[in-house]
Amino acid sequence: MGANEANESVFDVYRDRVDRPLVRLFRSYGRPEIAWFGLGMAANVVARVASLLPPLVLGVAIDAVFVASDPFTLPVVPDAWLPTTQSSQFQLSAALIFGAFLTTAVFTWIYGIAANVFAHRVMHAVRTDSFERMQRLDMPFFDDKQTGEVMSVLNNDASNLEVFLDDALQNSARLGVMVLGIAALLFYLNAQLAVVTLIAVPAMVLFTLWFMRVVEPIYVAQRASVGDLNTRLENSLGGIQLVKTATTEDYETERVRRASYEYFEQTMQVIKLNYVYRPGMELLAGVSFAATYVVGGVWLFSDAPGPFTGELTVGTFVTFLLMTQRFVTPLAEVSNIIDQYENAKASSERVFGLMDIPVRISDAPGAVELTDPEGRVEYDHVDFAYPENALKAAQQEISGERVLHDIDFVAEPGDTVALVGPTGAGKSTLLKLLLRLYEVDRGEVRVDGHDVRELTLSSLRGAIGYVGQDAYLFDGTVSENIRYGDFDAGDERIEEAARAAEAHEFIRDLPEGYDTRIGERGVKLSGGQQQRLSIARTVLQDPEILILDEATSDVDTETERLIQESLDRLTKERTTFAIAHRLSTVKDADTILVIEDGRITERGTHEGLLDAGGTYATLWGVQAGEVETGSG
Incomplete structure (x- = not known):
């Protein structure tokens, strides 16, 4: 791994490794919906071919019906099938023109429906697969990655792909049919004048290749700036209470202003390039039209100019002008297609970059189900260090500072083990290893004799109930959150x-x-109410192993007493791990572990640790003194 890669996030690294992202999009997600794609393409071709018929019929009618200079003939139609009188030729011309417009309308509608169904089905699959993959990523990814950028992938980038699949692809097909169809008709009518009309096409191709090469890295930077802006907005709004109480509205506004201005600058670079490319394409297309008009006009007024030979009829000249105008419009729209293509390419790289991040913590081959768990938990000389970032975690490189050292203890079924110690000592991290939110570096964590790495994640985590110090509730009803x-x-x-x-x-x-909606993160409830709903949710889960990570930290003393009585009943026949700041809530635990600097420095019962006169006795004395002072 190079120096630059070491400084990148896991998301950046795997995004940069994505090869041919749009081809992969079609291979992985477009193929199951190929019927809708094929229907849309076929309808698009029919509609575009039908749209070329009116100018051709009009030119033939001018020469045969109105000027009467040439016979009434149509490509690929035998002359014996065509009428011979001017009135019937006029009627047929009118019917063909009307029929062509009707066919164009009907098949454009079919194409629109089919193209939208294809695009939205593909994007539904991409969005849900991305979300599913994201949920299975290891915790270091979420420790290291800003949520706003992930939201940008799931929303903005997925929407960009939808626009590409819905508009750009079909417009590309329309452009191809129009250019090839018009070119074929023009060469059929007058090959010499067709060369004049198409003379600017090579220059357009070269100009387009230049634009694609220059604009691609700018689109990548623009998508990254969108993620940064989303992150800034989400952080500021998510912490609005802190912002208001700290009166930092101006500070947060300035941070959003800087992120927004970065996005503005990247967007302006794209716009500036577009305003070079689009007028340039229109100029080249205009040159084709002007050259056709001048050469064809001179040809009509006098003999064939310069190297040209033969005759040019009025009807053919009118058809050329109409066709050239139709030729100009789709070519001028190439910039929109390129715009959408580059945007989709950058977005698909980000989508597949997210999907390609390896998951380190997953079911091992041959993983077994934890059935009828008894609840015996063993930590066998466990060491753990957080990786420096999610990239090192994904690549299984351990380079961070070790936070747990030689953790070794056993919790028998039904035991209550309390973990106490200063903030940052490693208590919560120790229990997250039991849930396999992180992987041990050395030693083993076992449940009922099974190394947790040999168990299926669903059965392991299904046997463990977790109540954290920060109760998370979803936007919904009380009943839905408990359920x-x-x-x-x-x-x-x-x-x-x-x-x-x-x-x-x-x-x-x-x-x-119970049908009351509680708002996002339970904002309509107090902290204590949120915590009690979180505990009710775990009670309903009925796990064999219970983790209480300062579960009563946000409730008042009386509510804490009531909850503690319920928790005592709940934990009676369960293996329970309780992290507590207030030692009075864990004094009846079967075993109390004192954790300091990632090590177990003391272990025993409440009375035994008091008699030992160590750190626990000191902490108990301080808290008991605070209680006495508060009540005196």
Whole structure:
């Protein structure tokens, strides 16, 4: 791995490794929807071919019906099938023109429906697969990656691909049919004048290749700036309470202004290039039209000019002018197609970059189900260090500072093990290894004798209930949030779980009871209410192993007492790990582990640790003194 790669995030590295992203998009996601794609393309071709018929018929009618200088003939149609009188020729011409416009309209509608179904089906699959993949990524990715940039991939980049599949592809097909069809007709009518009309095409091709080469890296930078802006907006809005209480509105506004200006600058670079490319293409297309008009006009007024030979009729000249104008419009729109193509290419690189990030923590080959767990947990001389970043984690490189050292203990089924110690000592990290949110570097964590790395993640985590110090609730009803512990639970079980968590009383007082919507992250509830819903969710899960990471940290003393009584009943027959700041909540634990600087420095019961006179006894003395002072 080179020096530059070492400074990049895992997302940047795997995005840069994506090869032919749009080809991969079609291979992986377009193929299952190929029927819709084929229908759209076929309808598009028919519509565009039909749209070329009116100018051709008009030219033939001018020469045969109005000027009467040439016979009434149509390409690929035998003369014996065509009428011979001027009135019938006029009627046929009118019918063909009307029929061509009707055919164009009908098949354009078919193409529009088919193209949109194809694009939206593909994007539905891409968006859901990206989200599923993102959820399975290891925790270091989320520690290292800003949420706003991931949201940009799932929303903005997916939408860019949708626009490309819906518009750019079909417009490219339309352009190809129009250019080839018009060129074929022009050469059929007058090959010499056709050369004049098409003389600017090579210059257009070269100009387009230059534009694609220059604009591509700018699009990549533009997409990155969108992610940065989204992250800044999400962080500022997510922390709006802190922003207001700290009166940092001006500071946050300035940070958003800088991120927005970066996006503005990248966007302006794209726009500036577009305003060089588009007028340039229009100029070259205009040169084709002007050259056709001048050469054809001179040809009509006098003999064939210069090297040209033969005759040019009025009808043919009119057809050339109409066809050239139709030729100009799609060529001038090439810039839009290139715009969408480059945008889609940059976006697809980001989408597949996200999908390609390797998942280190997953089910091992031959992983077994943890069935009927008893709840025996062993930490066997465990060491752990956080990787410096998600890239090193994905590549299984351990380079960070070690945060856990030789952790070794056993929790028997039904035991309660309390972890105490200063903030940052490694208590929460230790229990996240049991959930396999992170992987141990040395040693083993075992459940019922199985190394957790040999168990399926679903069965391992399904046997463990986790209540963290930060209760996360979804935007929905109270009932929906509790039911997250067991989606099959009925209303009766939900109410039982709420009662066990001392939540039923306040839920009953809400405007719509269990059907009350609580807002994003439970913003309409107090911190204590949020925590009790989180505990009710875990009660409903009914796990064999319970992790309480300062689960009562956000409730008042009386509510804490009530919840603690419920938790005591809940933990009676479960293996429980409790991280607590208030030692009074864990003094009855079977084993208390004192964690300092990632090491177990003391272990024992409450009374035994007090008698030992170590760190635990000191902490207990300080907290007991605070209680006495507060009550005195």
